[in-house]
Amino acid sequence: MLKEEMAATKEVELAALIQEYSKLLYAVALSILGRHASKEDVEELVSDVFLRYWQNQSNYNPKKGSLKNYLALLTKSMSLNKLKQNKRLFEKITDFPLEDLPEAEKENADIWDIFFEALLLIDEPTKEICLQRFFYELKPKVIAENMGMDLKEVKNRLYQGKKKIRKEMEFLLLAQGGLHK
Numbered sequence: 001m002l003k004e005e006m007a008a009t010k011e012v013e014l015a016a017l018i019q020e021y022s023k024l025l026y027a028v029a030l031s032i033l034g035r036h037a038s039k040e041d042v043e044e045l046v047s048d049v050f051l052r053y054w055q056n057q058s059n060y061n062p063k064k065g066s067l068k069n070y071l072a073l074l075t076k077s078m079s080l081n082k083l084k085q086n087k088r089l090f091e092k093i094t095d096f097p098l099e100d101l102p103e104a105e106k107e108n109a110d111i112w113d114i115f116f117e118a119l120l121l122i123d124e125p126t127k128e129i130c131l132q133r134f135f136y137e138l139k140p141k142v143i144a145e146n147m148g149m150d151l152k153e154v155k156n157r158l159y160q161g162k163k164k165i166r167k168e169m170e171f172l173l174l175a176q177g178g179l180h181k
Contacts (some may be wrong), residue, residue, distance in 0.1 A: 118168035
C-alpha cells in the first residue's frame with residue numbers, strides 16, 4: 001500500500017507542476033518555434049518536456065537553479081532540437097504569435113504583438129528580463145534570483161529595456177499605420 005501512496009503523491013506533484021508551468025513552457029516553445037508550428041506541435045513539445053523531466057528527475061540539481069528555470073531551459077533546448085530536425089521550421093523568429101495562446105491571453109492582442117516584436121529586437125539577457133517582468137509579471141527581485149544576477153543590474157536592464165522597447169514599438173506602430181519616418 002505504501003508504494004501505491006507514493007505513486008499517487010508523485011502523480012499529484014506532476015499535476016501541480018503541469019498546472020504551474022504549462023503556460024510558461026508553452027510561451028517559451030512558441031517563441032522559438034514561431035508561427036510555423038501548429039498549436040498541437042507546441043502542446044506536444046511541452047508534454048514531452050514534462051515527460052522527460054518526470055523520467056529523468058535526477059538530472060535536475062536545485063543548487064544550480066530553480067525548477068522553473070530548469071524546465072524553461074529544457075523547453076528551449078527541446079524546441080531548438082525540433083527546429084533542427086524539421087528544416088521547414090528553421091527560420092529566424094521575427095514575432096511572437098499571440099493568436100496561438102489561450103483565449104484568456106488575447107486581451108489587447110495587437111499591442112502585445114507589437115510589444116513582442118519590439119522585445120525580440122533587444123539583446124539578451126535584457127530580453128529575458130523584460131519578458132519575465134512584463135509577460136510573467138515577476139518582480140525584479142525574483143527575476144534577479146532566477147537569473148543569478150544582481151538586483152541593481154536587473155533594474156538597470158529593465159529601465160534600458162523599457163526605453164528600447166518603447167522606441168521600437170513607436171517605430172512599429174508608425175510602420176503599421178502606413179507612416180514612415
